[in-house]
Amino acid sequence: MDFNTLLQRAQCLVNGNNCETPRVARTLQQVLQGTEQMHARITQTGGKDKDIQAHILLGSQGVDLPKLNQKLEALSTRKTFEPVDATSTDTDVSTFLKNERENAILSVIEDTNKNISETVSKQKWEHLICTWNQEKTRLLDALIGPSQNFIDLQRLPEYTILNPQCPPISCLSRMELLYAQELRQYNDLVVKGAPRPHLVQKFSQVAISFGDPRLSDMWTLLACVTQVKEPQRSDPIKERQQRWEFVQHARSYLERRYKTYMHSIVGGSGGRDNYQLLHAYVSKRFSEQHIIGLVDPGCGKLLWPLVYYSLRCGSVSTAISFLQEAGNSCEEFAQLIVDREAGVINSKMESRLKLQYANKIKNSTDSYKKAVYCIILSCDPNEVHSEVAKTIDDFLWIKLAMLRVGDAQSYSNLQCLILEKYGEKYFNAKQQAHLYFQTLALTGQFEAAIEFLARTQANRSHAVHMAIALHELGVLGGARSVTQPLLTIDIVDPPPLRRLNLSRLIRLYVQRFERTDTAEALHYYYTLRGLCDANGRNMFLACVCELVVESGVLDTSIFDLIFGQREANADGGVGSGLFQQFDCPDFNSRTTAGLVGDELVRRGNFEMALRLYDIAGKYNEALKQISILLAQTVAQPPAEGTLRARLSVEVEQLDKRLTDVEPKVHATYELLKNLLHFFDKYHERKPLEALELLKRTQLIPNNCEEVDSCVANIKLLSGEVIKVLPDVMVATLEIGHTLYKNLKEGQGPKDTNYERKLLALRERAKAVANMAATMPYRMPFDNNQRLVQLELLMH
Known part of the structure; x- marks a missing residue:
C-alpha cells in the first residue's frame, strides 16, 4: 500500500466517512510478549504512568492539573493551634479583631492544657513520694538490728480467734506494767509542774524487784554514771565529751564495785577501815610464790600492790599513807598524789617522775609499780598491763584513771577501742549482753549500748526505759530527724559516738500494745513531746493522731477512749477521755482533736473527721465535711446502719450547738439538711409533705415564670448542692x-x-x-x- 492510499484513508476517518481500518494480525506468542513488556514498563515507572493517567483523566474533565498543584502549594501550612499573626499592614479592623480573638482563645486553651499537665504531674509525684515515704518508714520500723543489718524473719504468723464480747487482754507483762506505772507517775508530776525525780533511779528501784542481779547492776551503773549536777541544755553528744563528770562517775562506780568484791574475799578479817582491808586483801591474794619481784626493798613489803589496790578501790588517802611509810624513796611520788588531789599541778615533778619511769620503771619486774606510775602520770597509754588487769573492769578502770580533765581526744580513743576495735565479737556480746552493755555505758556510749539491748525481745523493754530516762535527763543523743534509722552516725559528732532515734524506738515498742493498753501507750508517746516530725508537728500529737487514724474507718472505740464520748448537749462537751490528763497550755483535747481531724481529712476519712471537728469546736470544718458526705448520700433510701443513717444522727447533734458559723457554709448545710428530710418523705411515700419541704428550699420552680429566678439562684449554690x-x-x-x-x-x-x-x-x-x-x-x-x-x- 502506498502513501497516497494511507493519506486518503486518514482523511476519511477525520471526515467521519466509513472505511475499513487496516487489520493487524498477531500471534498469541506476540500478544504475550507485548503484555509482559507493558507490565515491566509500568512496574518500573509506575509513578510516572500514574501521573500521566491522572493528567489524562482530569484533563478529559477540563481540569488543569499543573495549575492545581501550584494553587495547592501556595496554600498556608499553618498548624491548627498556631497563633494567627497579622503581617499585612493593610489588614482591616474586622480581620485584625478576628485574629486577636482566635489568638486569645488559642492561648487560653494552651495555658489550660499546660496547667492541667503540670497539676497532674505534680499530684502524681506527690502521691508517689508519699507512698515511698510510707513504705520506707514501714521497712525501717521492721529493722530492730543495727542500721546496716537486716533482720531475718523466720517466724510464721499465728492465727487466733477471739470472742468479740470479751474485753481486750493486756499485752504487757508484769515487768512491763511496773515500768509503765512508774512512767505514769513521773508524767503526772511533769504535767502538774511539780519537781521531777531522777527517773533513772526510779527505774533502778523498780528493776530490783525483778530479782535479776545482772539487770540490777545495769540500772545501778546507769544511775551512777548519769548523776549530772544539772540537765544538759545543748547537744548532749558534744557536752558529754567535755564534761568530766561522766568519766569521774564511771571510775567511782568501778572503785565501789571492787571494794565490795574485796570485802567478799576478805570476809570479817578485813576490819572496818581501808588500811586493814587492803592489808588483808593483799595478804590473801598473794602467796609466797607470787611475791617474787614485788617486795619493795625500801620497806620490805608489797608496797606497790598495796598502793595499786588502794587506788583501785578509791582510797587515795590510804595509798598516800602506804607511800609515806615507805620512806624517802617514795616521798616525791606521794607528794605528787597529794598535790593532784588538792588540784595543784607540779609540772617539774611530773617531768622528773616520767623520766624516771622511762629509764628504770618501764622495764621493771614490778608490774604494779608500772601500773601505778602510768595511772598517776598518764604515761605510756598503749600499755595493756595484762599482769595487773585480769578483768575487763580492771582494764576499763586503768584506762579511765589515766584520763585527764579536758582530754577529749583520749576519751574518744578509748571509745573507739571498745566499740570499733574490740566490738561485739571480742566481748561475746550474744552470750554476755550485760557485760558489753556495761562496757559501752562506762565509756559514755549510751546510745550504742541501748540500741544493742533493744535488738533482743528479752531486753527491749529495759532498753526503751533506759532511753526514756536518759532523754528526760537531757543526756541521750537523739537523732536529727525522727525518720532516720534507729542508730545513726552524724558526721559532725566526734567519733565513734552514735545517735539514737528515740521516736522510732518507742513506737516500735508501743505499737504492740497501743490498742489493748491505750492509756499506757499515751504515756509513752508523751515522752516524745519535745520532738517534732518532718512536718513540724509535735511528735506526741503526731503519734496520737496516727493511733486514731489507723484504728479504722468505723472503729470508734479508740476515738471514744482517747477523747471521751460526746455529750448530747448544746455546749458540745465531751466526757472524760484519756487525753484529758495531758491538757496543758501547749496542747489540749480540743487542739489535738482538730489536728487529728485535719489528718483524717487528708486521708479521706470525712466521717471520723466530722466527729473530731465537733469535739474541737471547729464547726465550720465540721459543716464542710458533713456537707460533702450528705451530697453523696442524701438521695439514697434510708436504711439502718448505713452512712446516711449515721449522718442523720450527726445532723441532729450538730443542730444543738452550731455557733459562729460562716453564713455560706451554714446555708449549704441547711439546704442539704432540708433535702435530707425531703428524700426521707419521698422514700416514705408522703408526697405532699415532701413537696412542702422542697418548697422551703426554693430550688425547684412551681411554674414557668419561676424558672429564671431558680436558674439564677443555682449560680449562687455550692458544688455539694448542685451535685444533688x-x-x-x-x-x-x-x-x-x-x-x-x-x-x-x-x-x-x-x-x-x-x-x-x-x-x-x-x-x-x-x-x-x-x-x-x-x-x-x-x-x-x-x-x-x-x-x-x-x-x-x-x-
Missing part, C-alpha cells in the same frame, strides 16, 4: 407523676378543681424540664432522659 440537684428534679417529677396518676385513676377526690390541679402538675413538670434545659451545668444523661419521660407521661 438532678436527683431532686427527678424526685420532684416522680412525685408529680404519682399525684397526676392518682388524679387520673380516680384515687384522688374529683372536685371542681380537678382540671386546675392537673394543669398545675403539668405546669410544674414543664417548668422543671425547662430549668434542666437552661441550667448552666451539664445534667447527667439518665436524669435528662427520665425528666423527659415523666413530662410526656403527664400529657
Whole structure:
C-alpha cells in the first residue's frame, strides 16, 4: 500500500466517512510478549504512568492539573493551634479583631492544657513520694538490728480467734506494767509542774524487784554514771565529751564495785577501815610464790600492790599513807598524789617522775609499780598491763584513771577501742549482753549500748526505759530527724559516738500494745513531746493522731477512749477521755482533736473527721465535711446502719450547738439538711409533705415564670448542692407523676378543681424540664432522659 492510499484513508476517518481500518494480525506468542513488556514498563515507572493517567483523566474533565498543584502549594501550612499573626499592614479592623480573638482563645486553651499537665504531674509525684515515704518508714520500723543489718524473719504468723464480747487482754507483762506505772507517775508530776525525780533511779528501784542481779547492776551503773549536777541544755553528744563528770562517775562506780568484791574475799578479817582491808586483801591474794619481784626493798613489803589496790578501790588517802611509810624513796611520788588531789599541778615533778619511769620503771619486774606510775602520770597509754588487769573492769578502770580533765581526744580513743576495735565479737556480746552493755555505758556510749539491748525481745523493754530516762535527763543523743534509722552516725559528732532515734524506738515498742493498753501507750508517746516530725508537728500529737487514724474507718472505740464520748448537749462537751490528763497550755483535747481531724481529712476519712471537728469546736470544718458526705448520700433510701443513717444522727447533734458559723457554709448545710428530710418523705411515700419541704428550699420552680429566678439562684449554690440537684428534679417529677396518676385513676377526690390541679402538675413538670434545659451545668444523661419521660407521661 502506498502513501497516497494511507493519506486518503486518514482523511476519511477525520471526515467521519466509513472505511475499513487496516487489520493487524498477531500471534498469541506476540500478544504475550507485548503484555509482559507493558507490565515491566509500568512496574518500573509506575509513578510516572500514574501521573500521566491522572493528567489524562482530569484533563478529559477540563481540569488543569499543573495549575492545581501550584494553587495547592501556595496554600498556608499553618498548624491548627498556631497563633494567627497579622503581617499585612493593610489588614482591616474586622480581620485584625478576628485574629486577636482566635489568638486569645488559642492561648487560653494552651495555658489550660499546660496547667492541667503540670497539676497532674505534680499530684502524681506527690502521691508517689508519699507512698515511698510510707513504705520506707514501714521497712525501717521492721529493722530492730543495727542500721546496716537486716533482720531475718523466720517466724510464721499465728492465727487466733477471739470472742468479740470479751474485753481486750493486756499485752504487757508484769515487768512491763511496773515500768509503765512508774512512767505514769513521773508524767503526772511533769504535767502538774511539780519537781521531777531522777527517773533513772526510779527505774533502778523498780528493776530490783525483778530479782535479776545482772539487770540490777545495769540500772545501778546507769544511775551512777548519769548523776549530772544539772540537765544538759545543748547537744548532749558534744557536752558529754567535755564534761568530766561522766568519766569521774564511771571510775567511782568501778572503785565501789571492787571494794565490795574485796570485802567478799576478805570476809570479817578485813576490819572496818581501808588500811586493814587492803592489808588483808593483799595478804590473801598473794602467796609466797607470787611475791617474787614485788617486795619493795625500801620497806620490805608489797608496797606497790598495796598502793595499786588502794587506788583501785578509791582510797587515795590510804595509798598516800602506804607511800609515806615507805620512806624517802617514795616521798616525791606521794607528794605528787597529794598535790593532784588538792588540784595543784607540779609540772617539774611530773617531768622528773616520767623520766624516771622511762629509764628504770618501764622495764621493771614490778608490774604494779608500772601500773601505778602510768595511772598517776598518764604515761605510756598503749600499755595493756595484762599482769595487773585480769578483768575487763580492771582494764576499763586503768584506762579511765589515766584520763585527764579536758582530754577529749583520749576519751574518744578509748571509745573507739571498745566499740570499733574490740566490738561485739571480742566481748561475746550474744552470750554476755550485760557485760558489753556495761562496757559501752562506762565509756559514755549510751546510745550504742541501748540500741544493742533493744535488738533482743528479752531486753527491749529495759532498753526503751533506759532511753526514756536518759532523754528526760537531757543526756541521750537523739537523732536529727525522727525518720532516720534507729542508730545513726552524724558526721559532725566526734567519733565513734552514735545517735539514737528515740521516736522510732518507742513506737516500735508501743505499737504492740497501743490498742489493748491505750492509756499506757499515751504515756509513752508523751515522752516524745519535745520532738517534732518532718512536718513540724509535735511528735506526741503526731503519734496520737496516727493511733486514731489507723484504728479504722468505723472503729470508734479508740476515738471514744482517747477523747471521751460526746455529750448530747448544746455546749458540745465531751466526757472524760484519756487525753484529758495531758491538757496543758501547749496542747489540749480540743487542739489535738482538730489536728487529728485535719489528718483524717487528708486521708479521706470525712466521717471520723466530722466527729473530731465537733469535739474541737471547729464547726465550720465540721459543716464542710458533713456537707460533702450528705451530697453523696442524701438521695439514697434510708436504711439502718448505713452512712446516711449515721449522718442523720450527726445532723441532729450538730443542730444543738452550731455557733459562729460562716453564713455560706451554714446555708449549704441547711439546704442539704432540708433535702435530707425531703428524700426521707419521698422514700416514705408522703408526697405532699415532701413537696412542702422542697418548697422551703426554693430550688425547684412551681411554674414557668419561676424558672429564671431558680436558674439564677443555682449560680449562687455550692458544688455539694448542685451535685444533688438532678436527683431532686427527678424526685420532684416522680412525685408529680404519682399525684397526676392518682388524679387520673380516680384515687384522688374529683372536685371542681380537678382540671386546675392537673394543669398545675403539668405546669410544674414543664417548668422543671425547662430549668434542666437552661441550667448552666451539664445534667447527667439518665436524669435528662427520665425528666423527659415523666413530662410526656403527664400529657
